[in-house]
Amino acid sequence: KAGVTQTPRYLIKTRGQQVTxxxxxxxxxxxxxxxxQTPGQGLQFLFExxxxxxxxxxxxxxRFSGRQFSNSRSEMNVxxxxxxxxxxxxxxxxxRTSGETQYFGPGTRLLVL
Amino acid sequence: EDKVVxxxxxxxVHEGDTVTLNCSxxxxxFRSLLWYKQEKKAPTFLFMLTSSGIEKKSGxxxxxxxxxxxxxxxxxxxxxxxxxxIYLCAVASGAGSYQLTFGKGTKLSVxx
Numbered sequence: 001k002a003g004v005t006q007t008p009r010y011l012i013k014t015r016g017q018q019v020t021x022x023x024x025x026x027x028x029x030x031x032x033x034x035x036x037q038t039p040g041q042g043l044q045f046l047f048e049x050x051x052x053x054x055x056x057x058x059x060x061x062x063r064f065s066g067r068q069f070s071n072s073r074s075e076m077n078v079x080x081x082x083x084x085x086x087x088x089x090x091x092x093x094x095x096r097t098s099g100e101t102q103y104f105g106p107g108t109r110l111l112v113l
Numbered sequence: 114e115d116k117v118v119x120x121x122x123x124x125x126v127h128e129g130d131t132v133t134l135n136c137s138x139x140x141x142x143f144r145s146l147l148w149y150k151q152e153k154k155a156p157t158f159l160f161m162l163t164s165s166g167i168e169k170k171s172g173x174x175x176x177x178x179x180x181x182x183x184x185x186x187x188x189x190x191x192x193x194x195x196x197x198x199i200y201l202c203a204v205a206s207g208a209g210s211y212q213l214t215f216g217k218g219t220k221l222s223v224x225x
Binding site for chain 1: 147149154155156157158161201203207211212213214215216217218
């Protein structure tokens with residue numbers, strides 16, 4: 001089975017721009033979660049989608065949004081980028097039948113200048 | 114607010130040493146505790162623990178959960194340079210849907 005894939009792998013943007021990141025979960029997995037990882041804060045939960053519905057949301061501003069499509073692929077959007085949004089964005093999928101075990105993709109490294 | 118604290122934050126050991134990594138937590142509606150290993154890429158799943166006192170083992174790695182004292186340990190015996198990584202502890206919590214709260218990780222460096 002192919003693992004979780006994320007595109008693009010690297011991205012450079014400037015302040016004020018917006019960005020869209022994509023995540024394709026493992027085949028058959030219906031839950032997709034997004035995380036932001038920075039050296040200072042570690043891994044922080046952004047949101048979780050299951051069957052195209054946002055099931056849970058972390059403590060991030062409204063500039064961070066996401067969606068999930070009927071094939072379980074998910075996108076994350078960040079509008080009006082700030083320097084502090086520079087981070088590794090990780091997507092994880094779960095089959096939801098084996099508890100909370102999540103399988104991570106390689107991440108998208110975003111640099112905001 | 115859910116909280117997961119890992120210690121130590123970093124550790125340097127020699128090959129062959131045994132190490133113990135700690136994870137304590139304070140969460141509402143605990144469901145499970147998970148350990149991940151992160152090298153220069155995606156975190157890879159190691160263990161999921163839901164019951165107290167039952168050790169999970171995989172090769173040289175083992176982990177146990179204490180739900181009364183709210184902590185878990187990850188042991189690595191006979192360490193190898195390939196064990197060098199950041200070890201992340203996460204707690205799944207929530208009544209219906211859930212979310213994972215991660216600790217900041219322990220950076221383990223194994224030197225020959």
